[in-house]
Amino acid sequence: xxxxxxxxxxxxxxxxxxxxxxxxxxxxxxxxxxxxxxxxxxxxxxxxxxxxxxxxxxxxxxxxxxxxxxxxxxxxxxxxxxxxxxxxxxxxxxxxxxxxxxxxxxxxxxxxxxxxxxxxxxxxxxxxxxxxxxxxxxxxxxxxxxxxxxxxxxxxxxxxxxxxxxxxxxxxxxxxxxxxxxxxxxxxxxxxxxxxxxxxxxxxxxxxxxxxxxxxxxxxxxxxxxxxxxxxxxxxxxxxxxxxxxxxxxxxxxxxxxxxxxxxxxxxxxxxxxxxxxxxxxxxxxxxxxxxxxxxxxxxxxxxxxxxxxxxxxxxxxxxxxxxxxxxxxxxxxxxxxxxxxxxxxxxxxxxxxxxxxxxxxxxxxxxxxxxxxxxxxxxxxxxxxxxxx
Numbered sequence: 001x002x003x004x005x006x007x008x009x010x011x012x013x014x015x016x017x018x019x020x021x022x023x024x025x026x027x028x029x030x031x032x033x034x035x036x037x038x039x040x041x042x043x044x045x046x047x048x049x050x051x052x053x054x055x056x057x058x059x060x061x062x063x064x065x066x067x068x069x070x071x072x073x074x075x076x077x078x079x080x081x082x083x084x085x086x087x088x089x090x091x092x093x094x095x096x097x098x099x100x101x102x103x104x105x106x107x108x109x110x111x112x113x114x115x116x117x118x119x120x121x122x123x124x125x126x127x128x129x130x131x132x133x134x135x136x137x138x139x140x141x142x143x144x145x146x147x148x149x150x151x152x153x154x155x156x157x158x159x160x161x162x163x164x165x166x167x168x169x170x171x172x173x174x175x176x177x178x179x180x181x182x183x184x185x186x187x188x189x190x191x192x193x194x195x196x197x198x199x200x201x202x203x204x205x206x207x208x209x210x211x212x213x214x215x216x217x218x219x220x221x222x223x224x225x226x227x228x229x230x231x232x233x234x235x236x237x238x239x240x241x242x243x244x245x246x247x248x249x250x251x252x253x254x255x256x257x258x259x260x261x262x263x264x265x266x267x268x269x270x271x272x273x274x275x276x277x278x279x280x281x282x283x284x285x286x287x288x289x290x291x292x293x294x295x296x297x298x299x300x301x302x303x304x305x306x307x308x309x310x311x312x313x314x315x316x317x318x319x320x321x322x323x324x325x326x327x328x329x330x331x332x333x334x335x336x337x338x339x340x341x342x343x344x345x346x347x348x349x350x351x352x353x354x355x356x357x358x359x360x361x362x363x364x365x366x367x368x369x370x371x372x373x374x375x376x377x378x379x380x381x382x383x384x385x386x387x388x389x390x
Contacts, residue, residue: 007259010266017042017270030278030288037277038270041325049134050266052204058258059200062250063193073112073120086119087155100124101357108361114170115163118370119155121358126349127151133208134324135344143337146385147344154345154381158373165369188245196241202234272322276329287329295334298343301386303379309339310378313347314371323348338386346378 020039025032072085100121108117127148136144163170209227223230242251281287298305313323327340350371359367 006263010263013270014042014046014266018046030281030286033281033285033287034274034277037282037325037329038273040282041273042270045134048207049204050262050269052200052207054258054261054265055254056197056200056204057261058254058256059197061257061261062254063187063196073116079115082113082116083119083156083159086116086159087123087152101354101361105357105361113163114166114173114362114366115159117159118162119159122158122349122374123151123155126154126345131324131348133205137208138324138328139331139340142389143341143344146341146381150341150345150381150385151349154349154374154377157377158370161373162366162370166366187250192241192245196238196245199234199238199241203231203238206231206234269322273325276322276326279329281329282332285332287333289333292334294330298330298335298339301336301338301383301390303383305336305339306342306379306382306386307375309335309343309382310346310375313343313378314350314375315352316347336386337389338382338384340382341385342378342382345381346374350374 017035017039020035022032022036022039025035073082104117104121104124108114112120132144132148135147206223206227209224211224246254277287279287279289298309323344327335327343330343331337331340355367355371358370362370
C-alpha cells in the first residue's frame with residue numbers, strides 16, 4: 001500500500017502543477033518563479049519525455065541480464081567493443097549518478113575491467129537520449145550536441161586513462177583468474193530485444209523532436225512536420241511486439257520496474273525544479289540569488305568560471321534531468337555557455353554521495369583520480385566550447 005500511496009501522491013502533485021493557473025496567481029517573486037517553472041516543466045516534459053524514459057529504464061533492468069552486460073565489459077573483451085558499448089550505453093538509460101552505482105559495482109566486482117567499468121559509470125548518468133533531447137530543446141542545439149559528443153568522448157578517454165594509470169593493479173587483479181562469467185540463457189533472441197528497445201527509443205526521440213527554425217526547410221523541419229505520424233508507427237510496432245513476444249508476467253514485472261523508477265525519480269525531480277526556480281528564477285526573471293552574483297562567478301569564459309562550474313557540479317547532486325532546468329536558470333542569470341557545458345559534463349556524472357560509494361568499490365586513490373579527471377576535462381572542454389560559440 002505504501003508504494004501505491006506514493007504513486008497516487010506523485011500523480012496528484014503532477015496534475016496539480018500541470019493545471020496550476022500561474023497567470024492567475026496574485027503574487028510575484030521567487031516563490032512564484034518556483035511554481036511557474038515547475039508548472040512549465042510538468043506540462044512540457046513529463047508526459048512525452050519522462051514517461052517513455054521510465055519504461056525504457058524499467059525494460060533495461062528487467063530484460064537485459066547482468067551476465068550479458070559483463071560479457072561486453074569484461075577484462076578479456078575486445079577493447080573497441082568494451083569501450084564502444086560502455087560509451088553509448090548511457091544513451092538508452094535514464095539514471096542519476098547514484099542510481100548507476102549498483103550496476104557499476106556489480107560489473108566491476110564480477111570481473112569487468114576498470115576502464116570499461118569507469119566508462120559505463122560516467123556514461124550512464126552523463127548522457128542519455130532524454131538528456132540530449134531536453135538539453136537541445138531547452139538550452140539550444142549547440143549545447144545539446146556538445147553535451148552528447150563531449151560525454152561520449154569523456155567516457156572513453158576517462159576510462160582509458162584510468163586503465164593505463166592503474167594498469168599494474170588491474171593486471172594483478174585479473175592474474176589469478178578468479179572471475180568467472182556464467183552465460184545465462186536469454187528468454188528471446190537478441191534481435192527481438194534489439195528491435196524492442198529501438199522502437200521505444202524511436203518513440204522517445206520523435207515524440208520530442210524539437211521545432212526547427214522558421215527558416216529551416218530541410219530534413220529536420222520535414223521530420224518535425226510528420227513526427228507524430230512517425231511516432232505512431234513505432235507505437236503500433238511496439239504494441240504488436242508486446243502482444244506477440246512477451247508473457248503476461250514479464251509485462252507485469254516490466255511495468256512494476258518502470259513504476260519504481262518513476263517513484264524514485266519524480267519526487268526528487270519536482271523538488272529540484274522547485275528549488276532551482278526559487279533560487280535562480282526563470283530566464284529573464286530573478287530568484288533569491290541575484291543574477292549579478294552568478295555572473296560574477298560563472299559569467300564569461302575564464303578558467304576560473306569553467307573550473308568553478310565543474311567543481312560545484314561535481315559535488316552537487318543532480319537527480320536525472322534536473323541539471324537542465326538548473327543550467328537554464330543559471331544561463332538566464334548570466335552564466336556563460338562554456339561554464340554551462342562544463343557543469344553539464346561534470347555535474348550529472350558526479351555527486352558527493354556518488355563519490356563515497358565509488359570509494360567503497362574501487363578505493364580512495366582511484367576515486368580521487370577519477371573525479372579529478374572529470375573536473376579537469378570538463379573545465380578544458382568548457383573553455384574550448386565557450387571560445388567557439390562566443
